[in-house]
């Protein structure tokens with residue numbers, strides 16, 4: 001089992017005019033000590049994925065499907081009625097409901113499955129009555145499709161609003177939240193997008209890291225102070241800077257201080273959202289180099305989120321390419337760069353200039369990314385895809401494993417991978 | 423360097439040269455406290471220092487450098503949104519450095535600037551038609567409303583917003599980032615400018631859209647032979663866009679030459695470091711890293727001698743004493759360095775990597791051929807760093823320089 005497993009994660013935002021389908025069925029995993037790059041254009045759901053993993057979603061955001069397992073502990077999951085409620089709104093609700101119910105029943109009946117954990121089992125058992133109800137309704141031959149849907153909606157409505165179910169859900173949420181509070185910072189730490197302003201301007205930088213340490217680690221104030229000095233050494237900041245205020249730090253120094261903060265509690269995983277985007281190339285190169293060295297030394301896994309595919313090419317072993325809330329391609333970085341199985345990835349790499357080799361003509365992808373409150377039907381990339389066929393407008397593609405450790409979300413993944421389609 | 427004279431002096435128009443910049447300098451005085459201004463010498467931000475270049479017919483000159491090195495200020499001088507402190511600028515052979523009043527207005531009709539942020543450069547309350555036709559109104563161009571409509575429609579078409587009617591009455595919030603940047607470009611094109619400064623025009627755009635805007639600008643240049651100054655902090659983007667490249671550092675152009683020459687065979691130690699830091703979109707390529715010392719100094723207290731000497735790996739005795747010449751080390755390829763053309767510079771396509779390691783003291787690269795000390799604990803130190811240290815700070819052994 002990988003250290004971090006994200007299975008079919010769906011995270012939506014509720015807004016006035018409806019729902020933003022920000023992350024919509026994302027599956028990937030990350031091993032110990034491994035670096036994964038998550039790339040994608042602005043607004044495609046990268047930050048939301050990171051917030052879902054760390055349970056730091058804003059109030060209007062909610063995990064509505066899938067689960068997140070870290071080191072064998074369930075740290076994120078939507079419960080059955082919530083997930084079903086979302087599925088029932090989709091045009092393909094029937095097969096998706098069947099798939100969901102089958103999955104749940106398999107987990108309930110079978111012994112330990114790949115990513116199921118004790119906690120998720122316990123939670124599942126509490127849901128089992130509802131799953132059973134849904135299953136019976138689905139297989140009731142006397143009902144028409146319309147009637148089935150009506151019944152299911154009633155069951156879901158009941159579950160979501162019943163007093164006991166609500167209380168159960170709250171308790172479960174609280175349990176996960178408590179677990180996550182232990183894990184956040186001490187095992188998973190996060191470098192936020194725009195973190196240049198992460199420090200409070202009125203307190204000394206060193207004191208702020210000491211505070212964070214005291215909160216999460218069992219140590220005395222003197223030990224924490226000593227640890228901060230060590231951390232400053234580690235990231236190449238002069239020890240004398242611990243008494244400095246944030247405004248006295250340059251952009252690069254602030255970024256180093258933030259990295260020091262993220263390393264404070266010896267995490268096993270760092271999620272870094274655009275850690276170098278605001279920096280100049282020379283500083284970016286330095287910081288990336290330092291992150292990589294520390295990571296190797298301390299054997300930390302890392303998820304680097306960025307819109308710059310060349311940054312990922314420099315540092316990562318695996319890559320995930322996101323578009324419009326979906327993971328279009330995921331796997332080994334060399335395999336994906338050398339033999340992509342996805343039209344969006346091919347489009348993205350073809351639009352990237354380089355200083356190496358010959359100057360080659362760049363090809364733009366026509367159009368622009370969709371508004372995620374109204375994503376296109378079928379494959380979300382179809383309005384811009386040069387390979388698009390009739391089926392792409394109609395049906396959502398499934399993820400295909402084209403080679404070992406290489407997945408692509410496309411109806412023609414195999415043909416593109418093998419070069420039959422170019 | 424002479425001060426800008428009131429009297430203008432035009433130069434012989436050189437064949438094919440549209441813009442000629444001679445010793446351009448722009449200082450911004452710092453408003454310091456009363457006492458400081460009484461006792462101290464007045465301080466300045468040296469935004470642009472003694473810059474020289476020419477831009478030919480239909481040429482795109484790319485300008486790269488780190489944040490704050492003076493790219494935008496230089497561009498603003500060229501369209502006279504800023505008045506230079508010293509030096510001269512000749513547009514079509516005519517000295518436009520000190521233009522005022524009506525002459526300045528007519529000059530501004532011929533030169534246009536495209537800005538970085540497509541979200542801020544358009545007024546959210548004006549629709550596309552009003553935005554694009556505004557320059558026509560300001561400059562009193564076009565006899566009738568019909569003629570102006572026609573000019574706006576054409577400009578939108580040039581910017582590949584087709585059909586123009588579909589876009590004319592939209593507001594910025596109804597456009598995507600790429601479309602907004604196209605509107606900004608249409609606005610600069612409507613007056614048929616003879617020169618365009620594009621300041622980071624694609625930096626805020628997503629990759630998939632960025633390539634479209636870059637190709638649009640290239641095709642405009644192709645079709646109408648409009649020369650550009652293309653400003654960007656992104657070296658890969660600048661290489662794609664430009665015929666020649668100027669590399670700026672602390673307000674100075676430290677290297678200037680044909681685009682491929684500067685990228686493939688750089689002369690200046692700063693360019694070497696800059697190029698080696700550029701990430702490459704290919705996970706199988708390893709490239710030599712050349713790390714320089716320290717951080718960018720402030721443009722207020724400029725280093726004496728060569729501006730790059732505090733960070734340079736190749737620095738010699740002369741470097742902090744004498745200002746180097748802008749030397750033509752190869753035909754048409756200049757560098758501001760005493761040793762331009764003589765240094766073993768790492769090139770982006772070099773297979774061989776000249777890096778021996780990183781100096782434990784100054785964190786900069788130690789390259790092959792440099793003298794350095796290797797301590798028993800395997801740490802490396804530049805010769806100069808070792809002599810400052812005397813003993814290894816890690817294991818406290820005495821350092822011996824080898825090679």
Ligand SMILES: Nc1ncnc2c1ncn2[C@@H]1O[C@H](COP(=O)(O)OP(=O)(O)OP(=O)(O)O)[C@@H](O)[C@H]1O
Nearest residue numbers: 450467469488489490491492493494495496655721
């Ligand atoms: N109006 C001004 N008054 C004072 N200083 C200024 C002014 N405009 C620019 N500067 C300073 O001049 C220097 C060069 O600035 P400029 O905006 O030209 O840099 P740049 O190369 O365009 O940077 P960036 O890549 O961040 O856009 C900087 O130190 C800047 O702070």
Ligand SMILES: Nc1ncnc2c1ncn2[C@@H]1O[C@H](COP(=O)(O)OP(=O)(O)O)[C@@H](O)[C@H]1O
Nearest residue numbers: 013020022041042043044045046047048058372
């Ligand atoms: N709090 C929120 N409320 C509503 N929509 C949101 C919120 N945060 C993000 N979104 C939307 O979710 C989508 C994904 O956003 P985000 O994860 O920030 O993308 P990225 O990090 O890839 O740029 C976008 O369409 C964005 O507008």
Ligand code: SF4
Nearest residue numbers: 379382385392410411
């Ligand atoms: S499924 Fe169809 S539209 Fe989507 S990426 Fe593949 S070919 Fe293109």
Ligand code: SF4
Nearest residue numbers: 728731734741759760
């Ligand atoms: S003049 Fe000296 S300090 Fe300046 S770049 Fe050349 S070698 Fe380096």
Ligand SMILES: [Mg+2]
Nearest residue numbers: 046047193273
């Ligand atoms: Mg983001």
Ligand SMILES: [Mg+2]
Nearest residue numbers: 493494495621
């Ligand atoms: Mg600028």
Ligand SMILES: [Zn+2]
Nearest residue numbers: 781784804807
């Ligand atoms: Zn050194």
Ligand SMILES: [Zn+2]
Nearest residue numbers: 797799814817
């Ligand atoms: Zn030693």
